[in-house]
Structure formats: C-alpha cells, structure tokens
Amino acid sequence: MLDEDANGPQPTFVLVRPQMGENIGAAARAMLNFGLERMRLVDPRDGWPNQKAVAMASGAGRVLDGAGVFDDLPDAIADCDYVYATTARSRELAKPVRTPERAMAEARAMRAEGKKVAVLFGPERAGLENHDVSRANAIITVPVNPDFASLNLAQSVLLTAYEYGRQTLDYDHDVMSLAKTEFATQVEVEALAKHYEERLDEVGYFFPETKAAGMKIVMRNMWTRLALTRADVQMLHGMLRQVFRKLG
Amino acid sequence: MLDEDANGPQPTFVLVRPQMGENIGAAARAMLNFGLERMRLVDPRDGWPNQKAVAMASGAGRVLDGAGVFDDLPDAIADCDYVYATTARSRELAKPVRTPERAMAEARAMRAEGKKVAVLFGPERAGLENHDVSRANAIITVPVNPDFASLNLAQSVLLTAYEYGRQTLDYDHDVMSLAKTEFATQVEVEALAKHYEERLDEVGYFFPETKAAGMKIVMRNMWTRLALTRADVQMLHGMLRQVFRKLG
Numbered sequence: 001m002l003d004e005d006a007n008g009p010q011p012t013f014v015l016v017r018p019q020m021g022e023n024i025g026a027a028a029r030a031m032l033n034f035g036l037e038r039m040r041l042v043d044p045r046d047g048w049p050n051q052k053a054v055a056m057a058s059g060a061g062r063v064l065d066g067a068g069v070f071d072d073l074p075d076a077i078a079d080c081d082y083v084y085a086t087t088a089r090s091r092e093l094a095k096p097v098r099t100p101e102r103a104m105a106e107a108r109a110m111r112a113e114g115k116k117v118a119v120l121f122g123p124e125r126a127g128l129e130n131h132d133v134s135r136a137n138a139i140i141t142v143p144v145n146p147d148f149a150s151l152n153l154a155q156s157v158l159l160t161a162y163e164y165g166r167q168t169l170d171y172d173h174d175v176m177s178l179a180k181t182e183f184a185t186q187v188e189v190e191a192l193a194k195h196y197e198e199r200l201d202e203v204g205y206f207f208p209e210t211k212a213a214g215m216k217i218v219m220r221n222m223w224t225r226l227a228l229t230r231a232d233v234q235m236l237h238g239m240l241r242q243v244f245r246k247l248g
Numbered sequence: 249m250l251d252e253d254a255n256g257p258q259p260t261f262v263l264v265r266p267q268m269g270e271n272i273g274a275a276a277r278a279m280l281n282f283g284l285e286r287m288r289l290v291d292p293r294d295g296w297p298n299q300k301a302v303a304m305a306s307g308a309g310r311v312l313d314g315a316g317v318f319d320d321l322p323d324a325i326a327d328c329d330y331v332y333a334t335t336a337r338s339r340e341l342a343k344p345v346r347t348p349e350r351a352m353a354e355a356r357a358m359r360a361e362g363k364k365v366a367v368l369f370g371p372e373r374a375g376l377e378n379h380d381v382s383r384a385n386a387i388i389t390v391p392v393n394p395d396f397a398s399l400n401l402a403q404s405v406l407l408t409a410y411e412y413g414r415q416t417l418d419y420d421h422d423v424m425s426l427a428k429t430e431f432a433t434q435v436e437v438e439a440l441a442k443h444y445e446e447r448l449d450e451v452g453y454f455f456p457e458t459k460a461a462g463m464k465i466v467m468r469n470m471w472t473r474l475a476l477t478r479a480d481v482q483m484l485h486g487m488l489r490q491v492f493r494k495l496g
Contacts, residue, residue: 029398032393032396032398033390033393033396033397033398033399034392035393058398059398101414142410143413143414144281144282144413145280145413148277148280148281148307148308149281150277150280150281150306150308151281155403158403158407159406159407162390162407162410165392165393166347166349166391196487199491200490200491202494203490203491203493203494204490205487205490205491218479219483222483226474226476226480227474227475228474231466232470232474235466235467239444239448239453242448242451242452242453243448243453243491243492244491244495245451246450247451247491247492247495247496248495
C-alpha cells in the first residue's frame with residue numbers, strides 16, 4: 001500500500017517560516033502516517049537542523065533528513081507545477097478555494113500526469129502572509145465550525161495528509177478482521193438451530209402450541225441472520241449442553 | 249453548518265481513562281472544530297475538573313463543562329445504542345473494523361434515526377484494553393502507513409471528528425437500512441450478557457477457573473458483535489428463562 005515516487009512525484013508539503021521545532025517534528029510524523037515523505041522548509045525560525053524537531057519526529061526522522069531547506073518561498077516552489085496555500089481566513093483573493101478533500105483529489109490527478117504539487121503551510125502564530133498566498137494557484141481551507149476554528153500547524157498537516165492517503169492508498173472500508181473470520185456454514189447453523197429447537201421443545205418453550213411453528217421460524221431467522229462464526233456456534237452448543245448436563 | 253442536537257443526538261466521544269489533562273483539552277478543541285460537543289470521561293487519571301485540560305481547551309471550554317464523568321465504561325455508555333472502539337492494533341476479535349470514513353457514515357445514518365452513537369478512545373500510552381473493546385459493536389481503525397503508525401489521542405479524535413464533519417448526507421443504502429432496524433441498546437445487550445453469564449456460572453460452564461475471565465470476554469464479544477435486535481434479546485432471555493424454570 002505504500003505510495004512511492006515511482007507512481008509520480010508525491011506532493012511536497014512546504015512549511016513556511018515554521019517557528020517551533022516540535023511542530024516541524026510533529027508535521028513530519030503526521031505526513032509519514034499517510035506515506036508522505038517530501039517536506040521542505042522555508043527559513044525556519046530556529047535554524048536547521050533542529051534538535052527539538054528531531055526529538056519530536058522520532059521514527060519519522062527520515063522525513064526531516066530528506067527535507068530541503070530554502071531561504072525563501074519562491075526558491076522552495078521553483079520546480080513545482082501547482083501550488084496550494086492552506087489558510088483558515090477567507091481572503092479577498094480571486095483564487096479557487098478548495099476543501100482538503102477536493103484539493104487532494106486534484107493533487108492526485110496531477111500526480112498521475114507527472115506534475116509536481118506543493119502544499120504550503122504557514123507559521124504557527126499568524127499563518128501565511130498575503131504575499132505567500134499570492135504564489136499559490138489555489139487555496140485549501142478546512143471546513144470547520146465557523147464559531148470555533150482552531151487548527152494548529154500539525155493538525156492542518158495531519159488532515160491534509162490524511163485526505164491524500166484516504167484517496168490514494170488502497171484499502172477496504174470494512175477492513176474486516178472479519179475477512180479472516182471463519183463463518184459457520186449453513187449446515188452448522190442448521191444443526192445449531194435444531195439443537196436449540198429440540199431442547200427448548202423439551203422444556204415447553206414453544207407455547208402455546210398454535211404459535212409454536214411461528215416461534216420456530218422467528219428463532220431460525222435469528223440464527224441465520226446473526227452471521228455467527230464457527231466459534232460462536234461451538235460456544236452456543238456448549239452453553240446449552242452444559243445447562244442440560246447439569247440440570248437435565 | 250452547526251450540527252445541533254435538534255437533528256438527533258450528536259455522537260458522543262468517550263475518553264476512557266485519559267491520562268494528561270492537556271490531551272483532554274486538545275480533544276475538546278479537535279471536536280469543537282467540527283461542531284461536536286458531546287464528550288464523556290471515564291475515570292480520568294488526574295481527577296476532574298482538571299486545570300490543564302481547561303487551559304488547553306481555551307475556547308472549547310464548554311465541551312469540558314458539559315462533559316459527563318463516569319467511574320466505569322459500562323456506565324458511560326449505558327444509554328448508547330451503538331458503540332465504536334478506536335484502536336490501532338489489530339485484534340483477534342471477530343468484529344467489524346471500519347475506517348473513520350465508513351464509521352462516520354454509519355453514525356450519521358444512525359443519528360438520523362434518533363440513535364445514540366458513542367466512540368471510545370483509549371488512554372494515551374496503551375490504548376483501549378480488550379475488556380473495553382468487548383463492550384463495542386465495531387472497531388474504528390485509521391488506515392495508516394503500516395511502516396509508520398503513530399497517531400496520538402488528540403489526532404485520533406481530530407480525524408474522527410473531521411470525518412463526521414466532512415460527510416454530507418449521501419451514503420450507502422446498505423448503511424441506511426441497517427439504521428432502520430430496532431437494535432437492542434447497550435443496556436439491553438449488557439443485561440442479556442449478564443443473564444447468560446450468571447446462569448452459565450451456576451451450571452459450571454466457565455471451566456476451568458483460570459480460563460473463566462477469558463471465556464466471559466469471548467462471550468461478551470459475541471453478544472456485542474451480533475447486532476442483536478430488541479426482539480432477539482427478548483427471545484434469548486426467554487429461552488434461558490424457560491430452561492431454568494423447567495429444569496432449575
């Protein structure tokens with residue numbers, strides 16, 4: 001399921017003037033969770049390399065090791081074909097505004113054409129400046145509660161990386177551990193139904209007699225509907241057997 | 249876009265034995281970004297209220313103010329109709345495993361039917377215990393890079409809340425019809441599990457004693473997994489009652 005550059009260049013996440021090393025490390029982790037490894041840094045406040053970033057990144061250190069560091073934004077995106085700027089505030093800019101979902105769908109399509117996509121994330125305190133955003137082709141805004149919008153840098157990176165991964169990586173929505181499950185066969189469920197029916201008949205459960213046939217159908221419907229595993233069936237046999245062994 | 253309870257009960261996010269107040273506060277913020285306000289806490293390590301949680305939550309303080317605090321998980325989910333457990337590790341449990349995307353589609357459908365949905369999040373260090381997961385109907389696992397899975401508590405909350413917020417009202421017909429069935433509530437399934445456990449204890453089913461606790465978890469997992477309807481539960485009570493009335 002890993003999403004290598006062999007399929008075209010991965011999107012590059014560009015942290016513009018990031019302040020805290022911890023947040024750079026957290027961003028690296030957020031990215032690598034979804035298979036994204038291409039990070040660039042523009043003028044990080046505390047220089048580079050940064051020990052706090054390394055400490056926070058822990059297992060995602062290789063994202064930092066591979067990160068390109070640039071003095072300014074134009075250099076950082078010089079080789080990119082399409083650039084998104086993430087921003088929380090609405091701006092008086094005539095640019096397309098995308099949800100992360102929509103933007104990452106576009107990014108994926110561009111990647112398939114061999115295009116290089118960058119996503120810009122601003123500094124923690126103030127976000128991207130207008131002159132940064134002016135370098136971008138489109139804007140990404142996470143649709144949040146208008147009464148409470150409070151996503152930090154690492155969270156914005158996380159949600160964007162998640163969207164890219166969600167749309168790109170190939171997985172089942174019902175990642176069923178159930179796929180491994182050994183469901184009971186028809187015959188086994190039938191035998192279970194019969195076991196219960198017989199024993200319950202003995203103790204007068206199906207009463208009154210005029211309703212017995214209907215009750216048996218209801219019960220059989222339950223057994224067949226429940227998607228019992230083989231282990232369930234064995235357990236259900238065992239329960240009833242033990243009750244009758246002890247009391248019967 | 250605010251998503252009030254007027255549209256049916258919001259999903260409740262249940263933090264089980266959370267450790268750091270900061271993470272509780274961060275979870276509250278993550279939720280409120282996507283309009284979710286219903287939080288419950290089970291046995292928070294540092295007691296409650298917690299000043300560090302309040303400080304971290306800042307503008308999302310009202311999520312904390314409204315948070316219910318419970319001594320144990322069964323109490324916290326007693327009024328819920330359907331429970332998801334978030335977990336990173338794959339478990340040898342035959343329960344449906346959902347992506348956040350799929351789970352939140354289901355949750356929306358259930359909400360539209362007036363059903364109360366809970367999502368459990370485990371403590372920071374170790375995640376949910378098996379006995380916690382045994383109380384859930386299904387599992388949510390974020391599909392992450394298998395070579396680097398590192399989501400913390402607040403990030404898991406964020407991604408789940410984001411998915412809930414992101415989704416519009418179109419989803420699977422499958423999921424819809426599921427929501428129309430009158431499923432047994434958590435309390436009803438719990439009572440059923442208890443009834444069987446007690447009766448089977450009486451007849452020495454849980455043997456040998458060293459294995460009894462494990463056998464009870466297996467059985468509880470079965471009851472919660474089976475998606476029993478209210479009618480099923482009544483029938484299963486009735487069966488056992490009749491057996492003991494006659495033989496006991």
